[in-house]
Amino acid sequence: MAQAPVAIIMGSQSDWATMRHAAETLDALGIAYDARIVSAHRTPDRLVAFAKGAKAEGFQVIIAGAGGAAHLPGMAASMTPLPVFGVPVESKALSGQDSLLSIVQMPAGIPVGTLAIGRAGAVNAALLSAAVLALQDPALAERLDAWRKRQSDSVAERPSDEG
Numbered sequence: 001m002a003q004a005p006v007a008i009i010m011g012s013q014s015d016w017a018t019m020r021h022a023a024e025t026l027d028a029l030g031i032a033y034d035a036r037i038v039s040a041h042r043t044p045d046r047l048v049a050f051a052k053g054a055k056a057e058g059f060q061v062i063i064a065g066a067g068g069a070a071h072l073p074g075m076a077a078s079m080t081p082l083p084v085f086g087v088p089v090e091s092k093a094l095s096g097q098d099s100l101l102s103i104v105q106m107p108a109g110i111p112v113g114t115l116a117i118g119r120a121g122a123v124n125a126a127l128l129s130a131a132v133l134a135l136q137d138p139a140l141a142e143r144l145d146a147w148r149k150r151q152s153d154s155v156a157e158r159p160s161d162e163g
């Protein structure tokens with residue numbers, strides 16, 4: 001089986017409710033992925049092994065979701081040359097603002113492309129990953145164009161009382 005180009009990692013099983021939206025978007029675009037639980041706090045050795053080996057494993061992009069003190073995307077980015085897109089998971093205590101600031105405020109030198117809190121961020125992380133991969137994959141570029149056209153076509157001209 002061909003190596004999946006996208007790794008979706010998340011800090012906890014509880015993040016899957018958010019991160020599955022990235023997975024579903026990749027499914028819709030025909031992009032293979034491998035989803036794994038990798039916690040910066042609870043499984044630091046797993047994080048090091050994953051991040052240091054991700055490029056050699058054949059991944060091209062990493063989507064990393066975490067909540068609260070969300071070190072996962074930044075720590076992963078520090079150990080891989082691959083692009084890392086961070087998804088702040090909505091936390092109970094601070095509605096994901098803690099997650100957002102933990103992920104977005106990287107000091108200069110190690111970038112994490114940070115998306116919106118929650119589902120929107122997960123979907124957009126998948127779409128950004130698709131855009132990166134499409135640079136080298138014309139068939140995927142066509143699927144991405146078609147996905148965006150379907151989205152445009154689905155927007156009604158006028159609001160409806162039904163919707």
Ligand code: RP5
Nearest residue numbers: 011012014015066067068089
């Ligand atoms: C973070 O802590 C995870 O990314 C998750 O968003 C948050 C809460 O984890 P659980 O206590 O639900 O496992 O590490």
